[in-house]
Amino acid sequence: xxxxxxxxxxxxxxxxxxxxxxxxxxxxxxxxxxxxxxxxxxxxxxxxxxxxxxxxxxxxxxxxxxxxxxxxxxxxxxxxxxxxxxxxxxxxxxxxxxxxxxxxxxxxxxxxxxxxxxxxxxxxxxxxxxxxxxxxxxxxxxxxxxxxxxxxxxxxxxxxxxxxxxxxxxxxxxxxxxxxxxxxxxxxxxxxxxxxxxxxxxxxxxxxxxxxxxxxxxxxxxxxxxxxxxxxxxxxxxxxxxxxxxxxxxxxxxxxxxxxxxxxxxxxxxxxxxxxxxxxxxxxxxxxxxxxxxxxxxxxxxxxxxxxxxxxxxxxxxxxxxxxxxxxxxxxxxxxxxxxxxxxxxxxxxxxxxxxxxxxxxxxxxxxxxxxxxxxxxxxxxxxxxxxxxxxx
Amino acid sequence: xxxxxxxxxxxxxxxxxxxxxxxxxxxxxxxxxxxxxxxxxxxxxxxxxxxxxxxxxxxxxxxxxxxxxxxxxxxxxxxxxxxxxxxxxxxxxxxxxxxxxxxxxxxxxxxxxxxxxxxxxxxxxxxxxxxxxxxxxxxxxxxxxxxxxxxxxxxxxxxxxxxxxxxxxxxxxxxxxxxxxxxxxxxxxxxxxxxxxxxxxxxxxxxxxxxxxxxxxxxxxxxxxxxxxxxxxxxxxxxxxxxxxxxxxxxxxxxxxxxxxxxxxxxxxxxxxxxxxxxxxxxxxxxxxxxxxxxxxxxxxxxxxxxxxxxxxxxxxxxxxxxxxxxxxxxxxxxxxxxxxxxxxxxxxxxxxxxxxxxxxxxxxxxxxxxxxxxxxxxxxxxxxxxxxxxxxxxxxxxxxxxxxxxxxxxxxxxxxxxxxxxxxxxxxxxxxxxxxxxxxxxxxxxxxxxxxxxxxxxxxxxxxxxxxxx
Amino acid sequence: xxxxxxxxxxxxxxxxxxxxxxxxxxxxxxxxxxxxxxxxxxxxxxxxxxxxxxxxxxxxxxxxxxxxxxxxxxxxxxxxxxxxxxxxxxxxxxxxxxxxx
Numbered sequence: 001x002x003x004x005x006x007x008x009x010x011x012x013x014x015x016x017x018x019x020x021x022x023x024x025x026x027x028x029x030x031x032x033x034x035x036x037x038x039x040x041x042x043x044x045x046x047x048x049x050x051x052x053x054x055x056x057x058x059x060x061x062x063x064x065x066x067x068x069x070x071x072x073x074x075x076x077x078x079x080x081x082x083x084x085x086x087x088x089x090x091x092x093x094x095x096x097x098x099x100x101x102x103x104x105x106x107x108x109x110x111x112x113x114x115x116x117x118x119x120x121x122x123x124x125x126x127x128x129x130x131x132x133x134x135x136x137x138x139x140x141x142x143x144x145x146x147x148x149x150x151x152x153x154x155x156x157x158x159x160x161x162x163x164x165x166x167x168x169x170x171x172x173x174x175x176x177x178x179x180x181x182x183x184x185x186x187x188x189x190x191x192x193x194x195x196x197x198x199x200x201x202x203x204x205x206x207x208x209x210x211x212x213x214x215x216x217x218x219x220x221x222x223x224x225x226x227x228x229x230x231x232x233x234x235x236x237x238x239x240x241x242x243x244x245x246x247x248x249x250x251x252x253x254x255x256x257x258x259x260x261x262x263x264x265x266x267x268x269x270x271x272x273x274x275x276x277x278x279x280x281x282x283x284x285x286x287x288x289x290x291x292x293x294x295x296x297x298x299x300x301x302x303x304x305x306x307x308x309x310x311x312x313x314x315x316x317x318x319x320x321x322x323x324x325x326x327x328x329x330x331x332x333x334x335x336x337x338x339x340x341x342x343x344x345x346x347x348x349x350x351x352x353x354x355x356x357x358x359x360x361x362x363x364x365x366x367x368x369x370x371x372x373x374x375x376x377x378x379x380x381x382x383x384x385x386x387x388x389x390x391x392x393x
Numbered sequence: 394x395x396x397x398x399x400x401x402x403x404x405x406x407x408x409x410x411x412x413x414x415x416x417x418x419x420x421x422x423x424x425x426x427x428x429x430x431x432x433x434x435x436x437x438x439x440x441x442x443x444x445x446x447x448x449x450x451x452x453x454x455x456x457x458x459x460x461x462x463x464x465x466x467x468x469x470x471x472x473x474x475x476x477x478x479x480x481x482x483x484x485x486x487x488x489x490x491x492x493x494x495x496x497x498x499x500x501x502x503x504x505x506x507x508x509x510x511x512x513x514x515x516x517x518x519x520x521x522x523x524x525x526x527x528x529x530x531x532x533x534x535x536x537x538x539x540x541x542x543x544x545x546x547x548x549x550x551x552x553x554x555x556x557x558x559x560x561x562x563x564x565x566x567x568x569x570x571x572x573x574x575x576x577x578x579x580x581x582x583x584x585x586x587x588x589x590x591x592x593x594x595x596x597x598x599x600x601x602x603x604x605x606x607x608x609x610x611x612x613x614x615x616x617x618x619x620x621x622x623x624x625x626x627x628x629x630x631x632x633x634x635x636x637x638x639x640x641x642x643x644x645x646x647x648x649x650x651x652x653x654x655x656x657x658x659x660x661x662x663x664x665x666x667x668x669x670x671x672x673x674x675x676x677x678x679x680x681x682x683x684x685x686x687x688x689x690x691x692x693x694x695x696x697x698x699x700x701x702x703x704x705x706x707x708x709x710x711x712x713x714x715x716x717x718x719x720x721x722x723x724x725x726x727x728x729x730x731x732x733x734x735x736x737x738x739x740x741x742x743x744x745x746x747x748x749x750x751x752x753x754x755x756x757x758x759x760x761x762x763x764x765x766x767x768x769x770x771x772x773x774x775x776x777x778x779x780x781x782x783x784x785x786x787x788x789x790x791x792x793x794x795x796x797x798x799x800x801x802x803x804x805x806x807x808x809x810x811x812x813x814x815x816x817x818x819x820x821x822x823x824x825x826x827x828x829x830x831x832x833x834x835x836x837x838x839x840x841x842x843x844x845x846x847x848x849x850x851x852x853x854x855x856x857x858x859x860x861x862x863x864x
Numbered sequence: 865x866x867x868x869x870x871x872x873x874x875x876x877x878x879x880x881x882x883x884x885x886x887x888x889x890x891x892x893x894x895x896x897x898x899x900x901x902x903x904x905x906x907x908x909x910x911x912x913x914x915x916x917x918x919x920x921x922x923x924x925x926x927x928x929x930x931x932x933x934x935x936x937x938x939x940x941x942x943x944x945x946x947x948x949x950x951x952x953x954x955x956x957x958x959x960x961x962x963x964x965x
Contacts, residue, residue, distance in 0.1 A: 528926065
């Protein structure tokens with residue numbers, strides 16, 4: 001069975017579906033290929049649905065801000081409720097020694113145009129009594145949000161389909177055919193698709209696709225585990241709270257390696273999000289275990305302990321589910337890859353979003369659609385090129 | 394991490410017999426059970442605070458249970474039994490995590506026998522979430538063990554032999570049982586009679602219960618099913634109808650009866666959360682409408698050293714459970730080196746023989762009382778399917794119809810898009826129904842579907858108990 | 865005081881009895897009973913109201929798996945009454961988690 005498409009997107013997660021949507025908006029005929037029988041089987045289905053602004057710094061911070069602008073109107077635009085809520089975000093520390101780092105981080109955020117305020121422990125507890133005594137300082141910011149990642153993934157897909165995008169589920173890419181340096185087709189286990197453009201949005205599995213073209217994509221799966229609780233009454237002021245240690249575990253691999261603290265070694269730092277249904281998702285952790293997405297006892301224990309440290313009331317709340325996701329992590333510099341490649345022409349990589357895939361989905365879709373249809377992007381993406389790895393080898 | 398040679402999860406008939414069999418070969422055995430006393434569901438003991446004055450009033454199964462638990466107690470010096478200990482997770486390499494006295498404990502066995510048992514199949518119909526609607530097993534527990542009536546004027550509806558046991562118990566306890574609705578057709582029974590041959594004990598049981606109903610003048614209406622439970626704050630009346638051979642209600646035959654209690658008994662489905670978590674292979678059994686762990690004739694799963702026994706390995710009742718427990722233990726003892734292959738064979742052969750006849754009987758029952766497709770047609774769009782998250786059948790049907798590749802939709806994707814299966818019961822009440830609904834809408838056989846991704850904890854546990862020690 | 869007594873007397877002798885409080889009303893309980901049994905004995909089957917549809921739910925599976933019988937017991941929410949023993953003077957309340965808090 002043979003088909004034709006202007007663009008083939010490999011990967012039906014939030015990134016792939018967002019790219020399909022924005023391309024379809026520009027009139028492109030897109031086919032999305034997904035190996036599993038549904039859309040959310042990768043990291044897109046194993047996250048907290050958090051879109052935090054105050055955790056980032058340049059160059060990702062600018063992308064995040066643009067992405068959130070798109071999120072705020074997305075439900076209306078695609079005619080499907082992604083359950084986006086502007087919850088704001090509190091980044092806070094239980095460690096006195098982190099005070100100067102927190103001040104510095106707040107300054108950096110302000111410099112990038114993010115409206116934040118440094119807030120002392122006592123005031124935090126007045127606004128949010130569930131927070132623990134030990135919290136010393138926090139950064140309160142109002143732009144961040146929480147959403148339903150499944151609805152985002154599915155919403156983009158649905159909207160893309162309405163605009164003519166075709167979805168091939170349970171379909172595996174076998175090889176990508178190239179002639180004289182140009183892509184000519186994608187061969188799957190269910191037939192061939194003639195095309196000149198292929199987007200690699202396969203997340204943690206993007207290296208597999210790269211290998212088909214002899215390209216080494218420096219991404220490996222980084223496992224993150226999350227505890228889900230039963231529903232409890234909503235928090236008063238903050239439903240999205242992160243532990244300052246998150247900045248270390250997520251973005252400073254060397255510090256994590258050097259640490260003697262067993263919790264830090266497992267990459268456990270608090271990331272707490274309360275869904276509008278009342279359930280808390282309690283993250284976060286980072287470890288490298290290949291493609292093993294099982295939950296581990298040790299990490300779970302530290303996740304639970306850390307959560308209780310920040311909100312003691314959680315002690316009596318039941319944990320009803322624990323899951324793990326494989327986040328695509330670029331092991332060279334931790335930044336996503338949003339880029340064409342030199343050879344073959346027509347191959348675009350949109351992967352390596354680590355823990356920020358859901359947050360960056362809309363802007364990734366928009367930028368990649370621009371890259372393909374206009375060969376330029378509305379925001380510079382020089383920091384995310386594939387060619388940056390040539391020098392690092 | 395405490396290491397042991399043999400761990401058994403579940404102290405119902407299968408677990409108890411496995412423990413006794415292992416103790417006979419001097420294998421140190423650790424049994425972990427979530428209840429306060431051994432016995433599982435069928436042989437559940439009364440609380441210690443009640444004094445049993447006449448066991449005969451508590452039913453035949455109670456007396457059988459007393460005998461079995463007596464035997465367990467005789468071997469107790471060789472068996473470590475931890476009660477009130479729900480197992481919530483099994484990790485890589487058979488590591489077990491369980492809760493005990495508010496603390497998290499861990500165990501690493503060389504060989505593991507899972508005897509998780511079974512639970513009432515949740516079978517939705519309009520109004521089934523009203524207070525006053527009980528699962529038959531739950532109602533049975535209340536009258537047998539807690540010694541209270543679930544209500545005053547009671548209708549039983551469903552399919553299968555458990556209903557007869559319940560009706561008899563309720564009647565003997567003084568409840569007003571209005572009737573027992575049985576969805577299967579009576580003529581079917583005769584077709585299977587040859588498979589009942591030889592199982593006199595079981596046949597006697599069945600006939601005894603039917604006779605009790607006769608004596609109590611309780612109508613036993615075959616080819617009948619409940620169509621709706623009505624009431625505002627609790628059950629006030631029930632609507633039922635005649636059904637055809639596929640279980641589909643025949644229009645125009647509806648009758649309404651005033652009742653305050655409905656006991657819905659649609660048979661049992663194996664509890665397989667732990668066996669799934671282990672990662673061993675499961676097969677879908679169409680007449681059970683449930684997944685069952687694949688196992689060898691010695692009850693070993695596709696994971697070496699992990700065994701299953703009892704209703705958790707396929708619905709077979711207490712007698713089958715006991716024999717399967719013995720088989721699993723014998724094999725485990727042999728693998729641990731406590732008995733030779735010859736001795737294992739010698740002990741297992743008579744059990745194989747006994748099981749053959751028992752299983753023929755039980756499988757006949759499963760076929761006679763299999764869940765018919767027609768029973769799903771009474772599910773209106775407004776019927777709740779996921780009780781925890783309040784997801785209706787209409788929402789699920791819409792989600793299937795709207796999906797980008799309708800034929801491919803999986804149970805896991807329905808969970809993500811509707812929240813069905815994300816509640817406290819962890820999908821136990823809705824998973825089998827959702828699978829059937831997908832099958833009906835997409836014409837795909839349930840056997841081809843995967844289920845909700847197995848994740849720990851398999852029972853909700855407080856965060857405080859999960860937490861690591863303070864560093 | 866709730867007057868219904870749906871306890872089955874045949875075959876057992878109960879032990880000590882005491883009072884528990886259910887939604888402000890005192891009812892009789894026996895040592896060894898689960899709160900679910902005590903409620904059923906007094907004719908009460910409903911335990912909570914659901915968050916989304918505000919519908920009444922009560923004891924269903926009886927063996928601790930369905931989580932429908934969750935009530936506030938001595939201030940602790942989400943307590944399955946079919947798994948919890950009645951204790952003298954314990955306070956049991958119909959549970960409703962209001963997310964529009």
